[in-house]
Amino acid sequence: MTIIDNITYGYRKNRPVFRDLTLKLGDGRIYGLLGMNGSGKTTLLKLLSGMLFPDKGRIMSDGENVAERSPGILQNIFMMPAEFRFGKISLDRFIALNSVFYPAFDDSILKDCLAGFGIGPKIDNLDRLSSGEKKKVLACIAMSFGTKILLMDEPVSGMDIPSRTLFRKLLVKHLRDEQTVIISAHEFSGLENIFSDVLIVRNDGTVYSDSIGNISVKYACGTDRSDTGALYSEPCAGGYRVIRKNISGIAAEIPVDILFNAVLKGAIR
Amino acid sequence: MRKFSIARMLQFCRLQLESSWFGNIWKLTGGLVLIVIFIILLSVTGGGSDIGRMMDTSENLLKVLVMMQIMGIYADIVRNDRPLPLMMIPASSLEKYISMYLSSAAVSLLLLAVSVTAGSGIYAIAGKILHPDNNAGINILFFREGWKFLAGSIETCLVSTTLVWMMPFVLKRKRYHPAVSCAVVAGFLAVLFLPAILMFAGVIPASAARYSSLAIMISVTIMNLRWGYVLFRQFEFDRKSND
Incomplete structure (x- = not known):
């Protein structure tokens, strides 16, 4: 340790x-x-x-x-x-x-x-x-x-x-x-x-630190037409790439690039 | 794990010497021969016809070279462009510090051997040309007068140990207030030359000045070794890059 x-x-x-x-x-x-x-x-x-x-x-x-x-x-x-x-x-x-x-x-x-x-x-x-x-x-x-x-x-x-x-x-x-x-x-x-x-x-x-396992339980990422209610969003071809709170309880895959942007923009603290 | 191990210190010394200096011993020796020849030719061309004076000049210039090479060895230990910087090798700071002096001694011995061999040869030839009637024999560089070699060695040790603390001190001078940096250097020089100053001022006789000079030189060398070690331990690789 x-x-x-x-x-x-x-x-x-x-x-x-x-x-x-x-x-x-x-x-x-x-x-x-x-x-x-x-x-x-x-x-x-x-x-x-x-x-x-x-x-x-x-x-x-x-x-x-x-x-x-x-x-x-x-x-x-x-x-x-x-x-x-x-x-x-x-x-x-x-x-x-x-x-x-x-x-x-x-x-x-x-x-x-x-x-x-x-x-x-x-x-x-x-x-x-x-x-x-x-x-x-x-x-x-x-x-x-x-x-x-x-x-x-x-x-x-x-x-x-x-x-x-x-x-x-x-x-x-x-x-x-x-x-x-x-x-x-x-x-x-x-x-x-x-x-x-x-x-x-x-x-x-400051440094954001967490395990990928924790992150995937806490947040979910996907593409949506609207970014309403999203913690973080980026415009993309089909609408928005968004990070939302994961309410399903099932681990979701979060691409590191969008997580990185979300942390730097202060959407994830 | 033991904080000091002679075996580990020798392994570190070998690592530094083989990877930086003696990796190609013949190339290094060749380079040193050329430097020595250059220094001696410089002394010969500027020394008139007095072989003794020429040899004095050569010895002094070669002594400066020996004093300066410890700076190269120090810089090699603290440089951070190696794939595995020497400061990060698993050996204690004390092992690295002593090893630095050992490496310096090894390079100095090589330089001395080259100087004595090449230098004495050149001066023998120069003597035959300048004074063909003189059959006084060969003068060996550095060993013409035994005590002078000893005095020169002590002088070289004093200056080398001073350079070992002076170099990181000057490099990291921004950490100290400018007045502190200047006061340290001025104080050091004042202590070193105190007996001579007192002698010329008529406060102490020449014999007392000689003995107090010797005592001060020994004390200063011990202080140099101690302070050099403290600064060596605290050396940081603080180059800002690749963040």
Whole structure:
């Protein structure tokens, strides 16, 4: 269990990105972290990983303060950045030098993921790969390290559509029961199908958080000629796409894109 | 889990050296040879015919190079464009901090070896050309006078440890009031040069100034190490991007 306990963080004084934010992140969940550009998605991931320190409050992972950056905490956190440079190094060397720090590293997962993406295990210079291939290789490494918390910042940007599907399948296949994954994404690229929960960062620094299961019981989505009585509506070809309160008691499917818009517009609080 | 492990510290040191510096040792050595040759040629062309003066200049320039490389090693640890930033590697801050000095020592030793080999060779040739009648033998760069090497090493340690706290302090200066930043730097320099100032003012004799300088240098180096560690622990990757 990871607890974000009343944190405030800002890059400049008097302009906090997050103010008094409190969240609980459960084990074995896949969180979709959504938000507009500049809303603070990467900042939240960096705070969770211990790269940044909250100005106020603390982030606890299994009872330990993440900002301590102790070896025990760091070996349970892997943050896959959106932009990175491997440098001139072979995959074997990279794995040999880094995997010694991660006791849950599983070479068979790495090989399976690489094979799944159609990438050979022998890569002499990781820097020569295309940006999409680099993302695939790092995603494979991230999955194979087996950390309890896996933070992925835009993992599929730069990947082609079949690779995004493969990424989704491989992540679900190799995810261990106790692992928590937080995936930040700008686009809705098929990943929403694997989210068990959503975290939507609003521009005012507040975060909407709920499980897809809860949302589907609370709200219903559909197309209607009229938007009367709807919590949120968007014009579409047949009238309106609307979100209403779910009074049937039967779980309904809510597309993440309309949920995202409804949260940002304040229709869902 | 233990907060300090020598094995983990050495693994971290190996990770940094192999992925950034010694990944291609021959290329690195070649680059260092070229830098050393450039520095020595610079000293030779500007040093008249006095080989001793030329060697002094070369040694001073090479010392500056050794002092500066620790900044490169520090920047490498705290940079955030690696797929796995070194600060996020599961090792304690103390292990990373000590490893930084170990890596710096390893690079310095390589630089020293290259300087001594290439530099002494070039100066032997320069000596034969400038003073063909002089058969005093080969002067080895840095080891011409034993005590000077020791003094130079202490000086290099002092400056290197100062750079280790000065760099994050200057980078994060906006966190402090400008007056605080200036006062810290001015206070540091005042303490360092206090014995010399008192000596020139006639307050203390030269011998007392020498001993108090030594005591201050040792104290300042210890303080540098301590404060450098505090700032190193607090280093944040606060680049705003990809939100």
